[in-house]
Amino acid sequence: MSEVGSIALEDSVSPPRLSVRGDWTLKHYNQLAAELEQLPQGDQAAQRQIDLSALGQLDTAGAALLGRWLGEARLLELAQQTPNLPQERVALLRTVAEALPDCPPTPGAAAGPAHLEVLEEVGITVEGVWKQLRALLGFIGLTLESLLRSLLQPRQWRITSLVAHIEQTGLNAIPIIMLLTFMVGAVVAFLGATVLANFGATIYTVHLVAFSFLREFGVLLTAILMAGRTASAFTAQIGSMKANEEIDAIRVLGLDPMALLVLPRMLAMMISLPILTFIAMLCGIAGGAVVSTLLLDISPAMFLHVLQTEIPVRHFFIGLVKAPFFAFIIAIIGCLEGFKSGGSAKSVGDHTTSSVVQSIFVVILLDAVAAMFFMEMGW
Numbered sequence: 279m280s281e282v283g284s285i286a287l288e289d290s291v292s293p294p295r296l297s298v299r300g301d302w303t304l305k306h307y308n309q310l311a312a313e314l315e316q317l318p319q320g321d322q323a324a325q326r327q328i329d330l331s332a333l334g335q336l337d338t339a340g341a342a343l344l345g346r347w348l349g350e351a352r353l354l355e356l357a358q359q360t361p362n363l364p365q366e367r368v369a370l371l372r373t374v375a376e377a378l379p380d381c382p383p384t385p386g387a388a389a390g391p392a393h394l395e396v397l398e399e400v401g402i403t404v405e406g407v408w409k410q411l412r413a414l415l416g417f418i419g420l421t422l423e424s425l426l427r428s429l430l431q432p433r434q435w436r437i438t439s440l441v442a443h444i445e446q447t448g449l450n451a452i453p454i455i456m457l458l459t460f461m462v463g464a465v466v467a468f469l470g471a472t473v474l475a476n477f478g479a480t481i482y483t484v485h486l487v488a489f490s491f492l493r494e495f496g497v498l499l500t501a502i503l504m505a506g507r508t509a510s511a512f513t514a515q516i517g518s519m520k521a522n523e524e525i526d527a528i529r530v531l532g533l534d535p536m537a538l539l540v541l542p543r544m545l546a547m548m549i550s551l552p553i554l555t556f557i558a559m560l561c562g563i564a565g566g567a568v569v570s571t572l573l574l575d576i577s578p579a580m581f582l583h584v585l586q587t588e589i590p591v592r593h594f595f596i597g598l599v600k601a602p603f604f605a606f607i608i609a610i611i612g613c614l615e616g617f618k619s620g621g622s623a624k625s626v627g628d629h630t631t632s633s634v635v636q637s638i639f640v641v642i643l644l645d646a647v648a649a650m651f652f653m654e655m656g657w
Contacts, residue, residue, distance in 0.1 A: 302340025448550025463565025516616025
């Protein structure tokens, strides 16, 4: 039969000591907590002579009570100095004593006012954004420093890795880029013609499709697809390597993880994305041309004539010049989140999701800033 835990004062020894007896388990938690409230707490309890030799059954709830009463350091000391205490109880007390500093002192405490909780969440979010921005800027600086150092040492260029990543990020992405932009171009032409037909200006559908894909849709759709497809792959690859301690092994071998893992991926993205953007522009305009030919009675020859004579070439360069910047930021965010991931599968998954969200957000933000800049410059 189990004996309810208790604390008794032994006067037969000098100096008097407190003897912890019986079972300290979750079943007797409330009774034990009430008894402990009547005794000295913290430093006063730690200064007393405590005997744990009569301790019966013990679980984490009882060990936590003792830890809160005596303090983590004192509990750990008693667990190691009690000779008759079974090893499993010593191990439990040691584990609980080491974990208590990370646990809230008052679990289940009542929540504060709602407006204070909202302000606290806003503050935590803003602090997290600031830390992420600092980490991103620091990682950009570290990447540029590694790039400049590698440029001065041609023997350290990793051409094989670069070509392999160009194939993965660029060549393998061509089908999905072509299909998506072709369909979007067709949809833009159809919607534009539906509105312009009311004004008898269906011919301006050519202008709509050309302007939208040369300036915005070609590079933006490609960057968003690459953020979802490639940034997530970079994060998962580097995160898995970190979880398997492969990055630590690279450092032990005297190699630089930045030069080995980050630079080939970044350069591959900066080479692939402009090429994919050019393909996306062609496919988007082709989709608009198909809809114009089939539904609007605009012949392919007329479509090409309007495209050549009335669409300035600067719109093509405005769209294309944004591609390397988008590629750089997508690759940097993907690699950074991979290095930030922990050793668990959940951490790798969380950071993979984070890299996609951050990449898409930053790409759209940069595109909006670039659009306002070019508009103010009259380009």
